[in-house]
Amino acid sequence: MKAKHQRLTLAVLAIVAVVGAALLAMSALKDQAAYFYTPTDAVRDGVQPGRAVRLGGMVADRSIVREPDGVTVRFVVTDGAQTVPVRYTGIVPDLFKENSGVVAEGAFVPGGGFVATNILAKHDERYMPPQVVGEMHKSESIAPAKPGGRT
Amino acid sequence: MHAFANPTKFLAIARPVTPWALWGGVLLSLVGLACGLWLTPADYLQKDSVRILYVHVPAAWLGMAGWTGIAAASLMQLVWRHPLAAVAGRALAVPGAVFAALCLATGSIWGRPTWGTWWEWDGRLTSMLILFFLYLGYIALAQANADRGAGGQRVVAIFGIVGAVNIPVIRYSVVWWNTLHQGQSIGLTRTTIDASILWPLPIVVLGFTMLFTAVVLMRMRTMLADGKVEARLRRMARA
Numbered sequence: 001m002k003a004k005h006q007r008l009t010l011a012v013l014a015i016v017a018v019v020g021a022a023l024l025a026m027s028a029l030k031d032q033a034a035y036f037y038t039p040t041d042a043v044r045d046g047v048q049p050g051r052a053v054r055l056g057g058m059v060a061d062r063s064i065v066r067e068p069d070g071v072t073v074r075f076v077v078t079d080g081a082q083t084v085p086v087r088y089t090g091i092v093p094d095l096f097k098e099n100s101g102v103v104a105e106g107a108f109v110p111g112g113g114f115v116a117t118n119i120l121a122k123h124d125e126r127y128m129p130p131q132v133v134g135e136m137h138k139s140e141s142i143a144p145a146k147p148g149g150r151t
Numbered sequence: 152m153h154a155f156a157n158p159t160k161f162l163a164i165a166r167p168v169t170p171w172a173l174w175g176g177v178l179l180s181l182v183g184l185a186c187g188l189w190l191t192p193a194d195y196l197q198k199d200s201v202r203i204l205y206v207h208v209p210a211a212w213l214g215m216a217g218w219t220g221i222a223a224a225s226l227m228q229l230v231w232r233h234p235l236a237a238v239a240g241r242a243l244a245v246p247g248a249v250f251a252a253l254c255l256a257t258g259s260i261w262g263r264p265t266w267g268t269w270w271e272w273d274g275r276l277t278s279m280l281i282l283f284f285l286y287l288g289y290i291a292l293a294q295a296n297a298d299r300g301a302g303g304q305r306v307v308a309i310f311g312i313v314g315a316v317n318i319p320v321i322r323y324s325v326v327w328w329n330t331l332h333q334g335q336s337i338g339l340t341r342t343t344i345d346a347s348i349l350w351p352l353p354i355v356v357l358g359f360t361m362l363f364t365a366v367v368l369m370r371m372r373t374m375l376a377d378g379k380v381e382a383r384l385r386r387m388a389r390a
Contacts, residue, residue: 015312019319036329094267095196122333124334124343127197127343127345130193
């Protein structure tokens with residue numbers, strides 16, 4: 001009986017230590033493991049122009065402009081607090097639309113905009129059939145991201 | 152709990168449960184998948200590709216539940232020295248790896264039309280891939296230590312417990328970091344999947360889980376039978 005309790009104590013201590021170490025490691029990773037910068041993050045961290053980064057947020061309402069060449073789009077990424085104008089030449093995914101999540105890969109340019117080399121659409125956690133969207137009215141289903149919140 | 156640690160008592164329960172779990176699981180999975188493929192509406196944004204959810208979510212659940220089971224079995228093996236716990240851990244590893252791989256594959260197929268990419272190194276995708284690699288490592292380690300007695304089994308159990316650290320990382324990856332993968336849709340208090348799309352999901356989850364249980368029980372019975380054969384051969388060789 002004694003040996004069993006000793007083993008239990010040891011195992012619990014080891015588990016607590018390992019989980020604690022993992023949590024510390026994860027919280028240290030917090031910024032490095034972020035998949036993208038929100039516009040607010042980019043301002044706060046002072047991301048250098050020319051550095052390859054990902055910029056994520058919502059495509060601002062009525063901001064998508066297609067250039068006359070047919071393949072270049074301009075739009076504005078917002079997180080509710082800051083906005084960044086983005087230019088991209090290429091094919092955008094089907095889910096790329098206004099008031100919906102987007103991740104742009106590319107770099108900031110010295111003038112203050114962002115030039116993307118690839119565009120990914122970000123899906124949110126809401127799943128619903130088209131009828132429900134119609135009934136619920138759109139602004140609620142695709143509300144702009146809260147500042148600092150998940151996008 | 153000690154009653155189930157006795158292989159004879161375990162077999163007396165596992166033998167009748169296996170066929171029920173197997174055929175019940177097959178039936179529920181087929182019914183649930185058919186409902187998901189034909190009876191539910193398509194999503195307003197993702198269209199029909201939303202239906203991959205009915206395989207992806209149960210696969211993700213079992214991939215993570217499998218390792219949680221390995222960790223629990225490893226703890227029992229280390230602390231209480233249950234003879235059945237090491238068998239249970241080894242039996243869980245292969246089906247767990249299969250479901251983790253299924254989760255990664257279906258996610259990738261869904262990601263291509265939805266996100267515009269097959270794979271991205273974001274927190275959720277990477278931690279799930281690590282889970283799959285952990286399964287492969289566990290299987291290899293268990294194989295290598297199969298003939299090394301209790302000491303070798305203990306190394307495998309320690310690996311099982313340490314690897315469990317990854318499970319909460321997967322679960323909270325979408326909370327701790329901003330990721331390409333969307334946040335959690337199904338929670339205890341709030342579910343953001345409309346009921347008309349959600350309802351077949353519990354059926355498939357239950358069906359897959361029963362199938363998983365049946366496979367694990369079959370593998371455990373096979374391992375116990377193997378052990379018995381080896382013990383008998385050793386006795387015969389001595390006689």
